[in-house]
Amino acid sequence: xxxxxxxxxxxxxxxxxxxxxxxxxxxxxxxxxxxxxxxxxxxxxxxxxxxxxxxxxxxxxxxxxxxxxxxxxxxxxxxxxxxxxxxxxxxxxxxxxxxxxxxxxxxxxxxxxxxxxxxxxxxxxxxxxxxxxxxxxxxxxxxxxxxxxxxxxxxxxxxxxxxxxxxxxxxxxxxxxxxxxxxxxxxxxxxxxxxxxxxxxxxxxxxxxxxxxxxxxxxxxxxxxxxxxxxxxxxxxxxxxxxxxxxxxxxxxxxxxxxxxxxxxxxxxxxxxxxxxxxxxxxxxxxxxxxxxxxxxxxxxxxxxxxxxxxxxxxxxxxxxxxxxxxxxxxxxxxxxxxxxxxxxxxxxxxxxxxxxxxxxxxxxxxxxxxxxxxxxxxxxxxxxxxxxxxxxxxxxxxxxxxxxxxxxxxxxxxxxxxxxxxxxxxxxxxxxxxxxxxxxxxxxxxxxxxxxxxxxxxxxxxxxxxxxxxxxxxxxxxxxxxxxxxxxxxxxxxxxxxxxxxxxxxxxxxxxxxxxxxxxxxxxxxxxxxxxxxxxxxxxxxxxxxxxxxxxxxxxxxxxxxxxxxxxxxxxxxxxxxxxxxxxxxxxxxxxxxxxxxxxxxxxxxxxxxxxxxxxxxxxxxxxxxxxxxxxxxxxxxxxxxxxxxxxxxxxxxxxxxxxxxxxxxxxxxxxxxxxxxxxxxxxxxxxxxxxx
DNA sequence: TGTGTCCGAGACGAA
DNA sequence: CTCGGACACA
Numbered sequence: 001x002x003x004x005x006x007x008x009x010x011x012x013x014x015x016x017x018x019x020x021x022x023x024x025x026x027x028x029x030x031x032x033x034x035x036x037x038x039x040x041x042x043x044x045x046x047x048x049x050x051x052x053x054x055x056x057x058x059x060x061x062x063x064x065x066x067x068x069x070x071x072x073x074x075x076x077x078x079x080x081x082x083x084x085x086x087x088x089x090x091x092x093x094x095x096x097x098x099x100x101x102x103x104x105x106x107x108x109x110x111x112x113x114x115x116x117x118x119x120x121x122x123x124x125x126x127x128x129x130x131x132x133x134x135x136x137x138x139x140x141x142x143x144x145x146x147x148x149x150x151x152x153x154x155x156x157x158x159x160x161x162x163x164x165x166x167x168x169x170x171x172x173x174x175x176x177x178x179x180x181x182x183x184x185x186x187x188x189x190x191x192x193x194x195x196x197x198x199x200x201x202x203x204x205x206x207x208x209x210x211x212x213x214x215x216x217x218x219x220x221x222x223x224x225x226x227x228x229x230x231x232x233x234x235x236x237x238x239x240x241x242x243x244x245x246x247x248x249x250x251x252x253x254x255x256x257x258x259x260x261x262x263x264x265x266x267x268x269x270x271x272x273x274x275x276x277x278x279x280x281x282x283x284x285x286x287x288x289x290x291x292x293x294x295x296x297x298x299x300x301x302x303x304x305x306x307x308x309x310x311x312x313x314x315x316x317x318x319x320x321x322x323x324x325x326x327x328x329x330x331x332x333x334x335x336x337x338x339x340x341x342x343x344x345x346x347x348x349x350x351x352x353x354x355x356x357x358x359x360x361x362x363x364x365x366x367x368x369x370x371x372x373x374x375x376x377x378x379x380x381x382x383x384x385x386x387x388x389x390x391x392x393x394x395x396x397x398x399x400x401x402x403x404x405x406x407x408x409x410x411x412x413x414x415x416x417x418x419x420x421x422x423x424x425x426x427x428x429x430x431x432x433x434x435x436x437x438x439x440x441x442x443x444x445x446x447x448x449x450x451x452x453x454x455x456x457x458x459x460x461x462x463x464x465x466x467x468x469x470x471x472x473x474x475x476x477x478x479x480x481x482x483x484x485x486x487x488x489x490x491x492x493x494x495x496x497x498x499x500x501x502x503x504x505x506x507x508x509x510x511x512x513x514x515x516x517x518x519x520x521x522x523x524x525x526x527x528x529x530x531x532x533x534x535x536x537x538x539x540x541x542x543x544x545x546x547x548x549x550x551x552x553x554x555x556x557x558x559x560x561x562x563x564x565x566x567x568x569x570x571x572x573x574x575x576x577x578x579x580x581x582x583x584x585x586x587x588x589x590x591x592x593x594x595x596x597x598x599x600x601x602x603x604x605x606x607x608x609x610x611x612x613x614x615x616x617x618x619x620x621x622x623x624x625x626x627x628x629x630x631x632x633x634x635x636x637x638x639x640x641x642x643x644x645x646x647x648x649x650x651x652x653x654x655x656x657x658x659x660x661x662x663x664x665x666x667x668x669x670x671x672x673x674x675x676x677x678x679x680x681x682x683x684x685x686x687x688x689x690x691x692x693x694x
Numbered sequence: 695t696g697t698g699t700c701c702g703a704g705a706c707g708a709a
Numbered sequence: 710c711t712c713g714g715a716c717a718c719a
Contacts, residue, residue, distance in 0.1 A: 071708065071709085072709080073708090099708085100709080101709045123709090126707090144715095145702085201709095235708095265706085265707085265708085268708080367706075369706085370704075370711095551709075553709085554709080573706080574706045574707070575706090593705095597705095598705065632710075634711095635710035635711085
C-alpha cells in the first residue's frame with residue numbers, strides 16, 4: 001500500500017482482518033484519502049469501523065490523532081467497547097470517539113475566548129427551550145393558538161441548521177405563520193445570548209463558526225485529527241458537514257460510513273444529499289459497497305430489496321444474503337386494531353411456547369405512539385413481559401428539573417429560564433406581579449435578571465421584599481458554588497444545595513401522600529447518585545462537567561439493564577434503527593400510517609419508504625407484516641387499507657378504487673379480498689405465503 | 695396557591 | 710377517545 005504518510009508507517013496486517021469479506025477489507029485498508037462506505041443494513045458496518053480503527057493503530061497511527069464521531073452516545077459507547085476489545089482499553093480510551101455534540105462542546109470550551117462566549121457556558125435542553133419559547137411568544141403577542149411552541153422550536157432548529165439568520169428567515173417567510181416564527185426566532189436568539197446559554201444547535205453552529213472564522217484554530221484541529229471517521233453519515237446535517245469539511249479538507253483522510261436507504265431523520269435536519277453527493281464533494285473518493293448481509297434470511301432481503309428499489313434518490317445497491325433460506329415473509333390483513341394485537345400477541349405466545357426462543361427475540365414495530373396501546377393491553381392480559389422504549393421520563397420529573405435549574409443557576413446566574421423556574425421554590429414570597437416587574441426592569445437594562453440582582457443596580461421602584469429574597473437566594477447559591485468549587489467536592493455541593501434551599505420541605509409540601517413523597521424524594525436521591533457516579537468516573541469532575549454530562553449523555557444506566565431483560569420489545573420504527581431481532585412484527589402497515597398521511601401530503605414518501613425498509617431489515621429469521629381494515633382514530637371507527645408499500649413490495653396490483661393516504665378515504669372498504677396472483681417480481685415471500693384470518 | 699375543568703390536538707425524537 | 714396544558718375560580 002502507499003505510504004504518503006509522513007514517516008514511520010509500515011503496512012502491517014492485523015489478525016482481525018482474516019474474518020472480513022473483501023469489500024470490508026477494502027474499506028478497512030484504504031487508509032488515505034476520502035472513503036465512502038455504503039453499508040447496507042446488516043452488512044457489518046460497525047465491524048468495519050472498529051476494525052479500521054484497529055488497523056490504523058497497527059500502522060502506527062497514534063490514538064489521539066483519530067477522531068471518530070457518532071450521533072448517539074450509545075453508538076459511541078459500543079464502538080469504544082469493541083475497539084477496546086481489539087486493541088486494549090487504554091488505547092481505545094485515548095481515541096477521540098464521541099458524538100458530534102460533545103466533540104463540539106469540548107472544542108468550544110477550549111476556545112471560548114476566540115469566539116466570544118463564556119468558557120463555562122451552560123446548555124439549554126428541550127424543556128428550557130420550550131419555556132423560553134412560550135415566554136417569547138407571549139412577549140411578542142403572537143395571537144394565541146396561532147403558533148405552537150414546539151412547532152416554532154422545530155422550525156427554528158431547521159432554519160438554524162440551514163445557517164439562516166432570523167432576518168433572512170423573515171425575508172424568506174412565505175406565510176403569516178412563518179413570519180410569526182421568524183420574529184420569535186430573533187427574540188429567541190437574543191434571549192439565549194442574554195442568558196449566556198447555548199442550545200443543542202448552537203454547539204454545532206458555534207464550532208463551525210469558530211473553524212470558519214479562525215484559521216489558526218481550524219489548522220490546529222485539522223492537523224491534529226489526521227484520521228477522521230463518521231458513523232451514520234446519512235444523518236449529518238449542514239453544520240455537521242461543514243465541521244467535517246473544515247477538519248478534513250487539508251488532508252482529506254475522511255472515511256464516512258452510512259446507508260442512504262436508512263436516512264429517516266430528514267424532519268430533524270438530516271440531509272441525505274450529503275451522502276448522495278460525497279463523491280462530488282470529495283473528488284476521487286473511494287467508494288466501497290458493503291452488500292453482503294449477515295443478518296437476515298433471503299426471504300426477508302428479497303422484500304427489502306424489492307421495496308427500496310422504488311426510491312429514485314439513492315445509491316444503487318442490493319443486499320445479498322449470506323444466510324440460508326428460512327420461512328416466508330407473512331402478510332396479514334386483520335379486522336381491526338384489537339384483532340391485530342390479539343393475533344400478534346397470540347402468535348408470539350404460541351411460538352414462544354415451543355421453547356426455542358426467548359421473549360426478547362420478539363419485536364413489535366410501529367409508526368406512531370398511539371399504536372402500542374392495544375398491544376400493551378394484550379401483552380398484559382397474557383402476562384407476557386414487555387418493554388416499551390422511549391419516554392425519557394426521568395428528566396421530565398419536576399423535582400429533577402428543579403434541582404437542575406438550581407445547579408444551572410449556580411453555574412450561570414444569567415440563566416433566566418432556570419431562575420424563573422425556582423425563584424419561588426420553595427415559596428419565599430415572590431409572587432407573579434413582583435416577578436413581572438423585576439423582569440421588565442431587567443429587559444429595560446438589557447441584562448439578565450440574575451445579573452441585575454447580583455449587581456444590585458437599577459433596583460429603584462421595585463418591590464423591596466421580593467427583590468431582597470431573590471437576591472439573597474442568588475448570593476447564597478453563588479457562595480455555595482464558590483465553597484464547593486474550591487473544595488472540588490461535587491456531591492457535597494449538591495447535598496449542600498438541597499439543604500440550603502430546604503428542598504426536602506418543598507417535596508413534603510407538594511406531596512402529602514407518603515408513597516408519592518417517597519417516589520419524589522427518590523428522584524432527588526437519584527440526582528445525587530448520578531453525581532456520585534460522575535465524580536467517580538470523571539477525572540476533573542465539576543458542576544460544569546456534571547451539567548454537561550446530564551445534557552449531552554442523558555441516557556441513564558437503567559437503560560442497560562433494560563436491554564438485558566427478557567421481554568418482548570415494543571418500539572417505533574425510528575427507535576429500531578440499528579437494532580435487530582430474530583422475529584419481527586411490523587404492524588399497522590396501512591396507508592395513512594406508513595406512509596404517514598402527513599408525510600404523504602408533504603411529498604416525503606421516499607423517506608417513509610426507507611422507514612418501512614428499516615422495519616423489514618430489522619428481522620433476522622421471521623418477518624410478519626400486519627394491517628387492519630378498520631381502526632379507531634380519534635374515537636371513531638375508520639376504514640383503512642394496506643399500505644402502497646405492500647403492493648410495491650409484493651408486486652401485487654393495486655385493487656380498484658385504491659386511494660393513497662392524504663386523500664379522502666374511499667366510500668367503500670378499500671381493499672377487496674385478494675387472491676394470489678400477479679407475479680411480476682420474484683420475491684419468494686409473496687402471494688403464496690399470504691394468509692388470511694379465518 | 696392549588697384544584698378542577700375545558701379545550702385542542704393527535705409524526706417520528708438524539709443531543 | 711385520551712392526554713396534557715391553560716385558565717378560571719376558590
